[in-house]
Amino acid sequence: MMDIEKEMEVEDSIIRCRQKTKGTEKVLDYDYKKCAGCSICVDLCPKKALQEGPLQEIAKGLDTPPVLIDLDSCVFCGMCVNFCPTRAFKMTVEEKPKDTETAKKASAET
Amino acid sequence: MPIGVYVCHCGLNIAGVLNMEELKSFAEKLPDVAVARDLPFSCSDIGQEQIQKDIAEYKLDQVVVAACSPRLHEPTFRRAITKAGLNPYMLEMANIREQCSWVHMDQPAMATQKAKDLIRMAVAKAALLQPLEQESIPVSKDVLVIGGGVAGITAALDLADAGLHVFLVERRPTIGGHMALLTDVFPTNDCSICVLGPKMSEVFNHPDITLITYAEILNIEGSVGNFQVTGTRRARFVDEKLCKGCINECASVCPVEVPSEYDFGIGKRKAIYIPYPQAVPLVACVDPKACIGCARCVEACPAEAVKFEQQPQEFKLNVGAIIVATGWQPFDATRKEEYGFGRYRDVITTLQMERMLNASGPTKGEVVRPSSGEIAKSIAFLQCVGSRDATVGNIYCSRICCMASLKNAQLVKEKYPETDVTIYYIDIRACGEGYEEFYVRAQKLGINFVRARVSRIDQVNGDIYLIFEDTQTGEVKRVKHDLAVLSVGLEPDQNAEVLGNLLGLSRRPDRFFEIAHPKMRPVEAHIDGVFIAGCASGPKEIPISIAQGSAAAAKAIRLLHEGKLELEPTSAYVDQDLCAECKICVEVCPKKAISVKSPAYVDEAACKGCGSCAAACPVDAINMRLFSDEQILAQVRAATEEKSEFPLIVAFLCNWCSYGAADLAGTSRIQYPTNARNIRVMCSARVDPSFVLEALRRGADGVLIAGCRLGECHYHNGNYQALQRVNVLKGVLEKIGLDPGRVKIVWCAASEGEIFARDLKEFIAELKAMGPIGTELEKTKVEAGEGTEKTAEGAGP
Numbered sequence: 001m002m003d004i005e006k007e008m009e010v011e012d013s014i015i016r017c018r019q020k021t022k023g024t025e026k027v028l029d030y031d032y033k034k035c036a037g038c039s040i041c042v043d044l045c046p047k048k049a050l051q052e053g054p055l056q057e058i059a060k061g062l063d064t065p066p067v068l069i070d071l072d073s074c075v076f077c078g079m080c081v082n083f084c085p086t087r088a089f090k091m092t093v094e095e096k097p098k099d100t101e102t103a104k105k106a107s108a109e110t
Numbered sequence: 111m112p113i114g115v116y117v118c119h120c121g122l123n124i125a126g127v128l129n130m131e132e133l134k135s136f137a138e139k140l141p142d143v144a145v146a147r148d149l150p151f152s153c154s155d156i157g158q159e160q161i162q163k164d165i166a167e168y169k170l171d172q173v174v175v176a177a178c179s180p181r182l183h184e185p186t187f188r189r190a191i192t193k194a195g196l197n198p199y200m201l202e203m204a205n206i207r208e209q210c211s212w213v214h215m216d217q218p219a220m221a222t223q224k225a226k227d228l229i230r231m232a233v234a235k236a237a238l239l240q241p242l243e244q245e246s247i248p249v250s251k252d253v254l255v256i257g258g259g260v261a262g263i264t265a266a267l268d269l270a271d272a273g274l275h276v277f278l279v280e281r282r283p284t285i286g287g288h289m290a291l292l293t294d295v296f297p298t299n300d301c302s303i304c305v306l307g308p309k310m311s312e313v314f315n316h317p318d319i320t321l322i323t324y325a326e327i328l329n330i331e332g333s334v335g336n337f338q339v340t341g342t343r344r345a346r347f348v349d350e351k352l353c354k355g356c357i358n359e360c361a362s363v364c365p366v367e368v369p370s371e372y373d374f375g376i377g378k379r380k381a382i383y384i385p386y387p388q389a390v391p392l393v394a395c396v397d398p399k400a401c402i403g404c405a406r407c408v409e410a411c412p413a414e415a416v417k418f419e420q421q422p423q424e425f426k427l428n429v430g431a432i433i434v435a436t437g438w439q440p441f442d443a444t445r446k447e448e449y450g451f452g453r454y455r456d457v458i459t460t461l462q463m464e465r466m467l468n469a470s471g472p473t474k475g476e477v478v479r480p481s482s483g484e485i486a487k488s489i490a491f492l493q494c495v496g497s498r499d500a501t502v503g504n505i506y507c508s509r510i511c512c513m514a515s516l517k518n519a520q521l522v523k524e525k526y527p528e529t530d531v532t533i534y535y536i537d538i539r540a541c542g543e544g545y546e547e548f549y550v551r552a553q554k555l556g557i558n559f560v561r562a563r564v565s566r567i568d569q570v571n572g573d574i575y576l577i578f579e580d581t582q583t584g585e586v587k588r589v590k591h592d593l594a595v596l597s598v599g600l601e602p603d604q605n606a607e608v609l610g611n612l613l614g615l616s617r618r619p620d621r622f623f624e625i626a627h628p629k630m631r632p633v634e635a636h637i638d639g640v641f642i643a644g645c646a647s648g649p650k651e652i653p654i655s656i657a658q659g660s661a662a663a664a665k666a667i668r669l670l671h672e673g674k675l676e677l678e679p680t681s682a683y684v685d686q687d688l689c690a691e692c693k694i695c696v697e698v699c700p701k702k703a704i705s706v707k708s709p710a711y712v713d714e715a716a717c718k719g720c721g722s723c724a725a726a727c728p729v730d731a732i733n734m735r736l737f738s739d740e741q742i743l744a745q746v747r748a749a750t751e752e753k754s755e756f757p758l759i760v761a762f763l764c765n766w767c768s769y770g771a772a773d774l775a776g777t778s779r780i781q782y783p784t785n786a787r788n789i790r791v792m793c794s795a796r797v798d799p800s801f802v803l804e805a806l807r808r809g810a811d812g813v814l815i816a817g818c819r820l821g822e823c824h825y826h827n828g829n830y831q832a833l834q835r836v837n838v839l840k841g842v843l844e845k846i847g848l849d850p851g852r853v854k855i856v857w858c859a860a861s862e863g864e865i866f867a868r869d870l871k872e873f874i875a876e877l878k879a880m881g882p883i884g885t886e887l888e889k890t891k892v893e894a895g896e897g898t899e900k901t902a903e904g905a906g907p
Contacts, residue, residue, distance in 0.1 A: 001358075001359070001363065001410075002361045002362075002363050002406070003411065004363070004406075017635040021406070021869070022409070023409045024409060030777055044403040046365075047365055047402075075365035075404045075406065076399065076404055077365075077402040077403055077404035078403070078404075079402060079403075108863070
């Protein structure tokens with residue numbers, strides 16, 4: 001089974017999720033200042049990894065993200081990115097140059 | 111043109127109703143008849159020898175046999191007269207059994223009168239018969255097998271081992287059908303996949319089988335010997351050549367889980383999956399409805415076989431024969447709402463039980479209550495769910511469910527001797543080799559049998575209760591069980607409907623595909639070169655499906671092994687001097703066999719003889735070699751020569767469906783009045799409006815045209831053309847002052863004998879209300895116009 005590493009960091013208003021596998025590194029940025037709290041992404045997420053935050057309090061001025069991300073559930077499919085009307089989500093996919101050693105291993109296995 | 115007429119007793123089948131002596135002496139006096147005899151069994155050796163002797167002695171040119179349907183014995187008598195030196199096409203049959211003696215059993219006098227008319231019509235046609243030569247065409251020796259269940263697999267292997275190339279097309283990603291999903295199978299209780307698995311891989315590795323899975327047939331054209339088939343291979347999103355079938359690398363990283371159709375909903379699979387470990391081909395497949403596109407599998411696959419950019423691929427085949435083995439689908443148990451399937455978790459179906467008992471199934475062979483996951487301690491099997499049940503429209507017995515439940519009950523009892531197992535049944539049907547012994551074994555194992563059709567299942571506090579009347583004691587009971595297993599019946603696979611329409615297969619009232627004869631031709635369809643095997647033609651157990659697969663293969667081999675085929679000389683031909691080059695024929699031809707190279711030209715190999723062009727040609731430049739205009743008109747005139755009853759109906763029946771329906775009414779002994787004089791034509795589109803007008807002019811009270819059901823025409827759209835012509839004709843009748851209701855067009859499939867009889871009775875009632883032909887002319891006293899002189903003669907009686 002393929003190894004999947006995930007990590008999350010916060011940078012100002014951006015919540016940055018990262019998924020590293022042997023071939024790619026996917027970065028999902030959620031800029032909560034851009035988020036309007038419409039919850040389209042919450043309804044849409046196929047893994048139910050997104051959850052509504054305290055929307056009423058936020059409306060009254062609380063400074064906290066309207067959408068909470070469950071990193072364990074997220075599979076970085078990018079649906080939230082494609083449907084977000086305010087473009088609060090952004091995803092970059094970086095393909096790692098092919099590691100010759102792992103490629104060799106793979107061909108030996110098969 | 112001396113003609114011999116042979117009136118067949120068919121034992122008492124005909125002689126028991128009709129007056130044979132009268133028919134014989136009637137036939138003797140008909141014009142051109144040199145000899146007429148009545149024979150006890152004309153199809154017997156003695157009968158055939160008598161005909162052959164007469165051909166020599168009386169120098170007969172044509173032979174008329176008044177006996178059963180030409181669909182049954184025409185080939186027999188053609189062979190018989192060929193042996194005596196006549197051309198095989200110098201034979202005409204009068205159908206006095208299926209369409210006379212068997213359907214008019216209570217009216218012997220009227221039936222004899224009708225039989226006389228039928229014989230007179232046959233003699234009139236016979237006088238005009240011409241010798242014809244059969245044409246031989248080269249055929250493809252490849253065979254298409256549709257459906258990769260056990261019947262299709264058997265057919266494919268038998269064909270390929272005999273040296274014919276096979277294309278096996280399967281809708282799902284793997285072959286194996288339902289049998290591959292079962293646990294042990296009755297009556298030997300051996301493991302299903304252990305016996306089927308090796309056959310599946312044999313198919314995959316056979317050099318003469320091209321396996322096309324996850325594919326659909328889009329179109330079928332052509333006919334026996336040369337079918338052109340178009341299909342599409344759906345995108346698997348996995349390269350079949352690259353995938354190594356490692357089973358878990360891709361699926362283990364896939365984040366999406368959906369209910370598995372291969373576990374009938376009780377297990378789960380991923381969006382990228384291999385249906386089961388023994389799947390053939392052992393290649394993963396992405397379910398585009400479930401996939402969320404995260405592309406983890408793309409990365410995880412060590413062989414780089416996952417290809418999201420894959421597109422569906424079209425394929426084209428040219429095959430000589432087609433074997434339809436499309437199988438069945440389980441009855442949807444949610445339709446029996448009273449059993450709560452889909453609402454109560456502990457109510458499951460036989461197929462879910464099969465998967466539970468299967469060691470490689472979702473519960474690894476444990477029989478559990480889905481609601482709690484605990485081993486079930488008390489199990490009820492409910493028989494006949496969706497079978498023998500008019501409330502859901504399935505009155506037929508699904509044949510395998512009794513044995514399947516006996517088998518599952520035994521497996522449960524063997525694994526958990528303490529478990530209480532009860533089978534609720536209407537009748538136990540265990541007829542087959544070793545089946546009764548199997549039933550006795552179940553009784554000895556301590557399985558309870560209660561004769562009851564369970565009326566309802568209730569769920570109270572998570573427990574399920576069966577409510578039923580025990581019909582042996584008369585008590586109404588309410589019994590608690592841990593698990594209820596619904597023995598769902600078999601229904602025809604809905605996905606096969608499109609295919610059935612493409613091929614023009616007819617369906618029985620139970621919606622399964624109909625075979626050419628319910629006893630004598632168990633694997634042949636009504637259409638030449640098409641065979642049906644396995645559950646596509648009705649519920650069957652595995653050994654019978656296998657036998658049918660082999661039988662269908664043998665039939666296909668017999669048809670194609672020489673690489674050539676003798677064709678009936680049914681084609682159209684053009685009188686070049688008459689052709690006006692209007693191109694109407696080019697448009698109506700369903701086989702695109704006519705081109706106008708000034709004048710029109712018929713490609714006789716492509717022409718299938720429906721005769722629509724001959725009916726459409728405005729200058730009568732096109733005629734048919736079989737069923738010519740003159741012959742049909744001679745039949746019409748003979749039918750109306752003596753008007754022996756009212757209303758007198760001239761009926762044109764299409765060879766494929768309605769003539770078959772009329773024959774079936776006979777074999778089913780459906781009784782109806784004697785008024786119709788049937789004329790067989792290849793297609794309802796063959797009926798030239800001039801035939802109808804001639805019949806009415808000569809005093810017929812009505813004309814019935816019967817074709818295949820709309821959308822099911824053997825020649826694609828002939829019945830629509832017939833409908834259009836009848837509509838125009840009705841307008842013409844109205845103009846000349848006749849009731850347009852005197853010409854009627856009806857549709858019936860070959861399986862609808864009852865409907866044919868019903869439509870005919872209705873028409874008779876309508877005509878009775880109108881009165882004899884010409885009544886309406888007298889009533890309205892139409893002044894002399896263009897149309898009235900045409901009907902003047904008919905207005906007489």
